[in-house]
Amino acid sequence: MAFHRGDQVEIMSKEEGFQGSYFHATVVTKLEMDEYIVQFKTLLEDDKPAPLRQVHTLDEIRPIPPEIPRKKFYVKQKVDAYEGDGWWVGIITGIEEAESEEEFKYTVRFQTTGEQRSFKLENLRVHQEWVNGNWIFSKRGRKKKGTA
Numbered sequence: 001m002a003f004h005r006g007d008q009v010e011i012m013s014k015e016e017g018f019q020g021s022y023f024h025a026t027v028v029t030k031l032e033m034d035e036y037i038v039q040f041k042t043l044l045e046d047d048k049p050a051p052l053r054q055v056h057t058l059d060e061i062r063p064i065p066p067e068i069p070r071k072k073f074y075v076k077q078k079v080d081a082y083e084g085d086g087w088w089v090g091i092i093t094g095i096e097e098a099e100s101e102e103e104f105k106y107t108v109r110f111q112t113t114g115e116q117r118s119f120k121l122e123n124l125r126v127h128q129e130w131v132n133g134n135w136i137f138s139k140r141g142r143k144k145k146g147t148a
Contacts, residue, residue: 034058042085062130107144
């Protein structure tokens, strides 16, 4: 799949300490050999308050996943949790119930670090994998055709 200037994408980090995370970016330009310059939405340059720009290869880039509306999640469900300016892959290990499902807190264990954190529904999304131009979004392997 090719991306074009202005496409909204997610970058899968391969940096130590950031594996298992995805960060929102915009494609700036395509370089040679399936490389792209992207500008991150939430990550800044170290030495100045400007959006970070980096070169990434096609295997690190995917379209923004489609939203799958949810009112609740379940223990052992694979999710992405928004923390530290990006989405981190994890598994729900516990649920703290409240008066309404929207106020539930979900304990998520991150697969790459083993750390556990608590999240509200608004900071969770169904985990999806981009495989051969299709979104795989359930443990049963159902597919949703890509639109990017």
